[in-house]
Amino acid sequence: MPLFYLLSLQNVVLPKVVTRPEDVQHVSVLKATGLIEAEIAPASDAAGKYNVARTATVTCITEDGMAEINKMLNEPRRMARTLQIARNRMRSSSLS
Template identity: 90%
Template sequence: MPLFYLLSLQHVTLPKVVTRSEDVQHVSVLKATGLIEAEIAPASDAAGKYNAARTATVMRITEDGFAEINKMLNEPRRMSRTVQLVRNRMRSSALS
């Protein structure tokens, strides 16, 4: 989920190069919604045929991105579950 990916970005050094296709998709969504600034590799080949982007570089989390993080972490019912999911995802991505 892109918002969990956004939460994980606050704990890494930026800029961050992303190569996993799932993460590139998350970056694309977060960039489109204005929650991060990122550069995404072109998604078309030399013939103009569409291909999924293979890499992206997250430059920074925007003010709106930090506001969304604070909103997620300050909702009492969701806070513990959200933090738990982010930690689990960070652990699993560190293992891969």
């Protein structure tokens, strides 16, 4: 889920290059919603054929992104569930 990915970005050094397809998709959604700033590789080639973007570089979390992170962390019931899901995702990511 893109919001969990946003939450994980607060603990990494930016800029961060992203190459996993699901992470590139999360970056695309977060950029489109204005929660981060990022450069995403072009999705079409010189002939105009569509290709799925393979890389993205997250440059910063915007003020709106930080506000969303604070909102997720400061709502008591939501925070417990959010942190639980984020921990599970980090564990499963580190195993692969």
